[in-house]
Amino acid sequence: MTITRPVWGHSLSASLLLMAPFDVLASLAMDIYLPVVPAMPAMLSTSPLVIQLTLSLYMVMLGVGQVVFGPISDRIGRRPALLAGAVLFAAASLGVASSSTATHFLGFRLLQAFGASAALVATFATVRDVYADRPEGVVIYGLFSSMLAFVPALGPVAGALIADNFGWRAIFIVLAALSAPAILNAAFRWHETRPEGQAGVRRSVLPIFASLSFWTYTLAFSAAMGTFFVFFSTAPRVLIDRAGYSEFRFSLAFATVAVVMIVVTRFAKALVVRWGIAGSVVRGMILLLCGAVLLGLGQVFSSPSFGSFIVPMWVMAAGIVLTASVTANGALAEFDDIAGSAVAFYFCIQSLIVGAAGTLAVTMLNGDSAWPLIGYAATMAVLVSIGLALLQSRAHRFQKR
Numbered sequence: 001m002t003i004t005r006p007v008w009g010h011s012l013s014a015s016l017l018l019m020a021p022f023d024v025l026a027s028l029a030m031d032i033y034l035p036v037v038p039a040m041p042a043m044l045s046t047s048p049l050v051i052q053l054t055l056s057l058y059m060v061m062l063g064v065g066q067v068v069f070g071p072i073s074d075r076i077g078r079r080p081a082l083l084a085g086a087v088l089f090a091a092a093s094l095g096v097a098s099s100s101t102a103t104h105f106l107g108f109r110l111l112q113a114f115g116a117s118a119a120l121v122a123t124f125a126t127v128r129d130v131y132a133d134r135p136e137g138v139v140i141y142g143l144f145s146s147m148l149a150f151v152p153a154l155g156p157v158a159g160a161l162i163a164d165n166f167g168w169r170a171i172f173i174v175l176a177a178l179s180a181p182a183i184l185n186a187a188f189r190w191h192e193t194r195p196e197g198q199a200g201v202r203r204s205v206l207p208i209f210a211s212l213s214f215w216t217y218t219l220a221f222s223a224a225m226g227t228f229f230v231f232f233s234t235a236p237r238v239l240i241d242r243a244g245y246s247e248f249r250f251s252l253a254f255a256t257v258a259v260v261m262i263v264v265t266r267f268a269k270a271l272v273v274r275w276g277i278a279g280s281v282v283r284g285m286i287l288l289l290c291g292a293v294l295l296g297l298g299q300v301f302s303s304p305s306f307g308s309f310i311v312p313m314w315v316m317a318a319g320i321v322l323t324a325s326v327t328a329n330g331a332l333a334e335f336d337d338i339a340g341s342a343v344a345f346y347f348c349i350q351s352l353i354v355g356a357a358g359t360l361a362v363t364m365l366n367g368d369s370a371w372p373l374i375g376y377a378a379t380m381a382v383l384v385s386i387g388l389a390l391l392q393s394r395a396h397r398f399q400k401r
Contacts, residue, residue, distance in 0.1 A: 008130040008193060012140065015130070018189055019123050021182035022086060023144055024151055026116035029093070029175055030058060030232075031155030034254070035247040036168045037236050043168065046102035049363075054106055055233055056359040058113040063351020065117025070125070070344020071205075077192045078122040078129070078340070083183065085118020090179035097172035120347065125340040128332060129193035141328060151258070156251040164247070194340075205341050207334070212394065214342075216387035217330035218349050220281045223380035224323040226354035227288060227316055230361055230376045231257070235309075237368040243304040253310050260314045264321040277326040278388055285381040285388075287319025292378040295370040309370060316377060 010018065033040075040051045065085075073081040092115055095108035131140055162170050208214055235254055239245040245253065272280050291312045298308025328346065335342035357380075361372040 009191070010189075016140065016144075018185060019126065020144065021178070021185075022082065022116075022119040022123050025089065025175065025179060025182065026062065026120050027151045028155050028178075029089075029112055029116060030055065031151055032159040032175070033163075033168065033171050034156045034232055034236055035160040035251055036163050036171070038240055040168070044099075044102040044105055050102050050106065052233065052359065052362065052367075054109045055229075056355050057106070058109050059229060059351050059358070060355035061110050061113035061351075062117050062120070063348035063355070065114040066121040066344040066351075067348045068344075069118040069121045070340045070342075070348075072340075073118075073122050073125050074194065074338060074340035077194045078126045079186075079190050079192050081118050082122035082126075082186060082190060085115045085120075085122065086179060086183045086186065088112075088115030089119060090115075090176045090183065093172045093176040093179065097169040097176070117347075121340060121344050124328070124343045124347075126190075126193045128343065129195060141325060154255070154258075156254050157248075160247045160251045205338060205345070208338075208342055208345055211334060212387070212391055213334070214331045214346070216384065216391055217277075217281070217327040218346050219353070219380070219387055220284070220323050220384045221327035221331070221346070222350045222353040222357075223288065223377070223384050224284065224320040224327070225350060226358045226380060227373065227377045228320055229354050229358045230373045231313055231316070233358065233362050234367050234370070234372055238304050238309055238370065242368055243309075253306055256310060257313050257317050260317040261321050264318045265325070268321055268325045271322065272326055277330045278391065280322050280326045281330070281384065282388060284319040284321075284323030285384050287322065288316055288377045288381040291316030291319065292374045292381075295374050299370045299374070304369075312370075313373075316373075 008015070036043075037051055037055075040046075040054075041048050044051075069081050069085065089112055092108050092112035096105060096112060099105040099108055127140060158174075159171050162174060232254070236250060239250045239253060240247065271283075275283060291314075294312035294315060295309070298305075298312060302308040331346050332342050358372075358376060361376040365371040365375050
């Protein structure tokens, strides 16, 4: 059966206004309550480990949920998957706000992540449907990265201000309120983009797992996002508990990392054009390693401070942006006809790696220090470099045939 792509009909700017809120909200739900994380155990009569799980399991469920919704979006379409997930996200956010026990808080966080996963997989599958093999595809990934960089810049600051004035529950009420206009806009303007005829196609997903490029670039995405995950998991304990920062001062220091991400994103497109996908990832891994070395020097020879903890993270932030701007194109290039499933596995595997390895690093390597960040970033950068070397070796062998 012939597969054809429906006409999208929206300009690039209109597409971004339509798609971006779902990507931003899924990330904002992770970042916005960071300033109150150190106080949450006392508020909910639980342990710091359980509160850490509300961060880690959100990340894991964000990936697992996409494995469920990715094939569903290939079967029934992107639009119904997106709307169902967005409504669940909004409802679960209200549930989190009403929680009085750690069990309820954690349960609603999992539902919140499950809803966000549906919206995310539908959004990125739509990007593949509409912008595959078009120059706008590079632009939209870069702009998504740029907008997401605002989330860690503004999210913790907004969370601190909301919590100080209205209490921590208001943070999650705000998330639900921000979801409403995005849902209404999508309900009226987001038409179906799944390629026509795809419902009758039953291509196996096994080639995804047999693809070295898929695994290498998914691992690279995990290196980038996991480095940031470990950073925001440890930063409150390092800067608030050990360095004595106030919640608001911590939020401002945290925001400087996002500002660096925004600045680097401004130049990412030109750099990717110059270096290509593999070259950009190589340089991203080098920056992660350089940042890890600087953190190690600060950890050994200095006490926790802006200079010893935040400044090295600026270097890593540049590597994160450079890497995350290209990994989707590298991992998903071969799977346009099963974009929903490919996107789902891409995000799921990344989320599982980040959730498991990132949490292990935080819990096993002294979470109130820089060692978890050093260990995770350095290990992942080495593994990705090995994968890229294998890809290059395979390409050379293919050229000789």
